[in-house]
Amino acid sequence: MSWRTRWAAGVVALWAASPGHAATLDELKGHSFEIAYTRSIQFQDSRKSVEQRWVYRIYIGRAGTIFEYTGHDFGPAGSGSREITVAPEQARSIPRGRMEAWDMQGGNLTKIVQLPEGDVILTIAVDPTLSHCTFGMQTRLDPTTHHLVVQTHQGTRREIASMGVVSYVCTVKTGNVFAADQ
Numbered sequence: 001m002s003w004r005t006r007w008a009a010g011v012v013a014l015w016a017a018s019p020g021h022a023a024t025l026d027e028l029k030g031h032s033f034e035i036a037y038t039r040s041i042q043f044q045d046s047r048k049s050v051e052q053r054w055v056y057r058i059y060i061g062r063a064g065t066i067f068e069y070t071g072h073d074f075g076p077a078g079s080g081s082r083e084i085t086v087a088p089e090q091a092r093s094i095p096r097g098r099m100e101a102w103d104m105q106g107g108n109l110t111k112i113v114q115l116p117e118g119d120v121i122l123t124i125a126v127d128p129t130l131s132h133c134t135f136g137m138q139t140r141l142d143p144t145t146h147h148l149v150v151q152t153h154q155g156t157r158r159e160i161a162s163m164g165v166v167s168y169v170c171t172v173k174t175g176n177v178f179a180a181d182q
Helices: 004-015
Strands: 031-043 051-062 066-074 079-086 092-094 096-105 110-114 119-126 133-140 147-149 159-172
Touching: 004 119, 031 119, 031 133, 133 159
Parallel strands: none
Antiparallel strands: 031 051, 031 159, 051 066, 066 079, 092 096, 096 110, 110 119, 119 133, 147 159
């Protein structure tokens, strides 16, 4: 199944469940978002779940370009970060057999990460005053294999038994969070 078909199926599910204001990309231009969250993940081959800390810093440029910084701390498993610049609705390949794309879906800024098997969908919902946001994460099993599988840095494939958000803080700022004068 193509990323576009999987994207559309996820959009329908998220749109039906998304509360609040239906923002447009034009309304979000010139705004930054910072999401710090902790997720719990348990792999099929492990009895224990592990908490992982993530930070997303996102700026929606005046032309609609999305600037993103992603950082994570997986404790003993390591940490890392990356920066990307992408146009909305443009899927791009990322390491370890994944693809990702940002888009506005159901009035929410939405990112889908296509894993080797299954998807992770991140959603940022913004209030009408553009002063508060909420964050959500949803997983979707691969429609053929019915699994959610990641590939590690070492190339090993691991099946995820469960994954969810434990806590998060979502903030909205006017202006570019990456600019030196902010």
